[in-house]
Amino acid sequence: MMNYTLSVFRGSESGEITQDQISRSLSSNEVLLEITHASICGTDDIYLQSSQALGHEGVGIVRKKSAGVRSVSVGDRVGVCYIQKVCGKCDLCISGWNQYCQERKRYGADQPQQGCLGDQAIWSAGTLIPIPKSYSSSHAAACMCGGATAWTVLTKYNIQPGQRVGVIGVGGMGHLAVKLSAALGYETVVFSRSFSKREDCTEFGAKEFHILRKEGLSDDGSASSRKFQPVDHLLVCSSAPEDFSMLMKLVATHGTIYPLTVSLHSVSVPLLAMIDRGIRIQGSLTASTDSIAQMLEFCNENHVYPKIKALSMNREGIERAFQSMKDGQVRYKTILVKDACDSE
Ligand SMILES: NC(=O)c1ccc[n+]([C@@H]2O[C@H](COP(=O)([O-])OP(=O)(O)OC[C@H]3O[C@@H](n4cnc5c(N)ncnc54)[C@H](OP(=O)(O)O)[C@@H]3O)[C@@H](O)[C@H]2O)c1
Numbered sequence: 001m002m003n004y005t006l007s008v009f010r011g012s013e014s015g016e017i018t019q020d021q022i023s024r025s026l027s028s029n030e031v032l033l034e035i036t037h038a039s040i041c042g043t044d045d046i047y048l049q050s051s052q053a054l055g056h057e058g059v060g061i062v063r064k065k066s067a068g069v070r071s072v073s074v075g076d077r078v079g080v081c082y083i084q085k086v087c088g089k090c091d092l093c094i095s096g097w098n099q100y101c102q103e104r105k106r107y108g109a110d111q112p113q114q115g116c117l118g119d120q121a122i123w124s125a126g127t128l129i130p131i132p133k134s135y136s137s138s139h140a141a142a143c144m145c146g147g148a149t150a151w152t153v154l155t156k157y158n159i160q161p162g163q164r165v166g167v168i169g170v171g172g173m174g175h176l177a178v179k180l181s182a183a184l185g186y187e188t189v190v191f192s193r194s195f196s197k198r199e200d201c202t203e204f205g206a207k208e209f210h211i212l213r214k215e216g217l218s219d220d221g222s223a224s225s226r227k228f229q230p231v232d233h234l235l236v237c238s239s240a241p242e243d244f245s246m247l248m249k250l251v252a253t254h255g256t257i258y259p260l261t262v263s264l265h266s267v268s269v270p271l272l273a274m275i276d277r278g279i280r281i282q283g284s285l286t287a288s289t290d291s292i293a294q295m296l297e298f299c300n301e302n303h304v305y306p307k308i309k310a311l312s313m314n315r316e317g318i319e320r321a322f323q324s325m326k327d328g329q330v331r332y333k334t335i336l337v338k339d340a341c342d343s344e
């Protein structure tokens with residue numbers, strides 16, 4: 001059986017990024033991809049202190065496939081996402097929620113080699129995402145995780161056109177949440193920690209922009225802050241957990257809060273405030289493969305593109321990408337590109 005050598009980038013106990021090689025063959029239903037584009041997500045930060053091979057959103061070209069694979073052909077351009085392998089048979093896979101596949105934990109534990117930051121990756125054919133012909137690989141790679149997470153919330157939880165949809169935190173995921181929400185016809189309201197992203201958010205389609213600090217909404221004296229109307233749905237896209245007492249004040253009666261921030265810490269929820277106004281709290285993990293494919297079709301048809309900056313897919317580029325994310329400097333997604341010349 002042919003063995004392939006994959007070059008990957010891993011985290012480490014000290015948080016330093018290391019380069020490593022993995023040697024492995026293709027199992028049944030797997031393909032070998034040449035990775036051309038990958039993006040960095042806030043969740044990668046959690047893996048930086050582990051030996052995990054990094055990267056869970058990217059685009060590659062199928063170079064080899066195992067004998068049984070019919071869904072893709074050699075030469076196809078495909079996307080990879082957080083979900084690496086699914087059983088395809090459990091109730092959740094069948095009902096279009098394969099990000100919650102009942103076999104997922106077992107597969108995760110089986111796959112310490114996961115990661116698409118590198119030159120090649122071996123991925124399960126059943127989780128590859130087709131990319132519309134006229135949608136670029138840079139744009140597709142930048143949508144695969146946070147963008148797809150926002151898309152799932154915006155399309156699968158019964159949000160109605162015209163309803164007020166709030167987005168807290170305008171980063172990689174948040175800026176796509178704003179663009180997608182506006183493109184879907186929702187009245188989109190942004191909450192950010194400073195005014196620096198206000199013009200961008202108006203360009204992305206937001207109708208209102210508010211400053212939100214630890215203590216709550218800041219009254220900057222503008223007409224919109226004086227007349228603030230709570231939102232029906234609130235997507236929390238910040239990189240650190242928010243205070244739920246404060247979130248409750250932003251949401252209308254019978255509204256829903258979607259905490260999307262990944263954190264290993266617990267937060268407390270003011271039960272009385274939640275019960276008193278019938279507020280729902282709905283978690284959501286990334287997206288099913290079907291949902292990601294639908295999002296890319298929608299983005300292609302409606303000209304929705306992430307705002308990206310390209311760096312080279314090498315150790316220096318990856319370190320710069322992580323540092324800019326840590327410093328809050330990214331506007332709004334960094335893409336690592338094979339053979340890029342570190343340009344905008
Ligand atoms: N649920 C899922 O499946 C899923 C999928 C993808 C990502 N995530 C999680 O979503 C979060 C955001 O990811 P991302 O890729 O969008 O990260 P990001 O690009 O770093 O953006 C995070 C945004 O949060 C705000 N922020 C920064 N520091 C903050 C702080 N100390 N407290 C509160 N807000 C802060 C900033 O927005 P402003 O400047 O506008 O305030 C920043 O742009 C991460 O926790 C990530 O793990 C979850």
Ligand SMILES: [Zn+2]
Nearest residue numbers: 041043145146
């Ligand atoms: Zn992610």
